[in-house]
Amino acid sequence: MRMSNRYFIQLAAPVALVFAVLGWMGFLAPNVAFAGGAVGCIGVLFAAARLKGALLERAESDLAIEGSLREEFVRQSRLAESYEVILDAIPDPVLVFRRDRRIIHANRAVIELLGYDPIDSDLTAAIRNPDVVASVEDVLAGGGGITRTVEFTRGGNVEQYLLAQLVRLSSTRDIGPAAVLVIHDLTAIRRTMEMRADFVANVSHELRTPLSTIVGMVETLQGAAKDDPEARDKFLKIMEEQGYRMTRLVGDLLSLSRIQANEHARPTEIVQVRSILETAARMLESESQKNQTTISIEASEDLPEVVGEAEQILQVFQNLMHNAVKYGGEGSTVRVVPHIATSGTVSVSVLDQGDGIPAEHIPRLTERFYRVDKARSRAMGGTGLGLAIVKHILNRHRGGLSIESEVGVGSTFTVTLPVARRSKKRARIHRAM
Numbered sequence: 042m043r044m045s046n047r048y049f050i051q052l053a054a055p056v057a058l059v060f061a062v063l064g065w066m067g068f069l070a071p072n073v074a075f076a077g078g079a080v081g082c083i084g085v086l087f088a089a090a091r092l093k094g095a096l097l098e099r100a101e102s103d104l105a106i107e108g109s110l111r112e113e114f115v116r117q118s119r120l121a122e123s124y125e126v127i128l129d130a131i132p133d134p135v136l137v138f139r140r141d142r143r144i145i146h147a148n149r150a151v152i153e154l155l156g157y158d159p160i161d162s163d164l165t166a167a168i169r170n171p172d173v174v175a176s177v178e179d180v181l182a183g184g185g186g187i188t189r190t191v192e193f194t195r196g197g198n199v200e201q202y203l204l205a206q207l208v209r210l211s212s213t214r215d216i217g218p219a220a221v222l223v224i225h226d227l228t229a230i231r232r233t234m235e236m237r238a239d240f241v242a243n244v245s246h247e248l249r250t251p252l253s254t255i256v257g258m259v260e261t262l263q264g265a266a267k268d269d270p271e272a273r274d275k276f277l278k279i280m281e282e283q284g285y286r287m288t289r290l291v292g293d294l295l296s297l298s299r300i301q302a303n304e305h306a307r308p309t310e311i312v313q314v315r316s317i318l319e320t321a322a323r324m325l326e327s328e329s330q331k332n333q334t335t336i337s338i339e340a341s342e343d344l345p346e347v348v349g350e351a352e353q354i355l356q357v358f359q360n361l362m363h364n365a366v367k368y369g370g371e372g373s374t375v376r377v378v379p380h381i382a383t384s385g386t387v388s389v390s391v392l393d394q395g396d397g398i399p400a401e402h403i404p405r406l407t408e409r410f411y412r413v414d415k416a417r418s419r420a421m422g423g424t425g426l427g428l429a430i431v432k433h434i435l436n437r438h439r440g441g442l443s444i445e446s447e448v449g450v451g452s453t454f455t456v457t458l459p460v461a462r463r464s465k466k467r468a469r470i471h472r473a474m
């Protein structure tokens with residue numbers, strides 16, 4: 042259409058000119074020249090009008106193309122933005138890289154893992170592990186969909202166990218995304234597995250010692266000491282002690298596993314702290330008499346109630362008071378001091394006058410089987426599980442345990458528990474009356 046307009050003008054304009062010149066030179070009758078010129082001019086005007094229309098049409102379609110390009114650009118930018126948002130929302134580190142290994146996307150978890158943004162850097166500079174590098178090369182050399190999984194460790198303040206999963210994308214472009222690397226942190230799972238293995242080893246060790254003592258003594262009683270009543274009495278006494286030791290150990294292990302099994306379920310009972318403290322002290326009477334220790338409860342009458350399971354809270358204070366009696370030293374006093382905090386909690390401190398605990402041991406005391414002095418703990422009938430039980434019970438109760446100690450002065454174990462709401466209301470009613 043545009044071409045025909047152009048030809049039309051090219052044709053009509055010279056025709057109009059020829060008619061006009063011939064008319065002017067007198068070769069044509071003026072009316073013929075005029076008519077020819079006029080027809081030519083009309084032709085020119087007509088063609089110009091059509092050309093203008095065509096140009097306008099073209100400009101409009103150019104504008105429409107520009108508009109749709111702009112729309113497409115906006116759409117693509119929004120898409121890229123939402124991809125970034127989605128990638129950032131993934132808790133595991135995700136890296137997208139090109140065929141030349143240049144990183145073109147790295148989510149927030151990657152920045153947290155590496156401590157910097159690796160965009161535009163070489164993947165092998167960001168993850169320097171040789172096994173990962175070999176897998177990256179493998180994946181880049183393969184076709185779309187090929188995957189590789191590799192476990193590796195990453196040093197730092199704390200060693201991390203990581204799992205890298207690589208997926209080759211089907212894109213073959215040089216500058217586009219070629220592969221994706223997702224990293225899973227296996228540190229917590231690995232630690233749990235190690236802890237489980239350590240725990241089994243510890244339990245076996247704790248049981249093997251008394252068992253081999255018992256077996257050895259039974260053999261002696263059947264052989265060399267067969268007719269020795271003095272030795273028999275002595276060995277039977279030791280066997281009884283070892284039997285009780287195993288019973289305590291199995292009892293503590295069962296308690297621990299029961300507590301851990303329902304650690305996520307918050308207790309709902311309302312418990313009187315004061316009566317629990319008194320019961321715990323009463324249950325330790327014979328132990329404290331043996332040690333000539335006095336347990337002094339400085340509980341005020343209006344100690345608030347707490348939310349908890351009475352039996353478990355009793356176990357917490359029994360374990361702490363028992364330790365204070367055991368490690369407090371003969372003839373000492375164990376003080377039990379409650380404090381009511383304004384933040385809706387009640388704290389109870391158990392203070393002893395023992396040898397205290399060196400600072401480096403304090404953070405590990407609640408680990409299962411952790412003891413400052415193994416021989417001393419065993420000699421006192423300890424299982425090494427008392428404080429682990431306390432910690433798990435308090436976790437379940439959304440409570441806390443803090444330990445302060447000064448070598449040569451004594452230790453303070455403070456338990457914090459949330460106060461029951463009902464007791465606050467009751468206290469208010471009480472005051473109003």
Ligand code: ADP
Binds near residue numbers: 413424
């Ligand atoms: P155990 O059965 O050995 O007493 P616990 O878990 O109750 O086990 O305590 C772990 C370790 O913490 C004890 O072996 C002991 O070394 C230390 N400990 C606990 N309570 C006290 C305390 N009141 N004074 C000194 N050391 C303590």
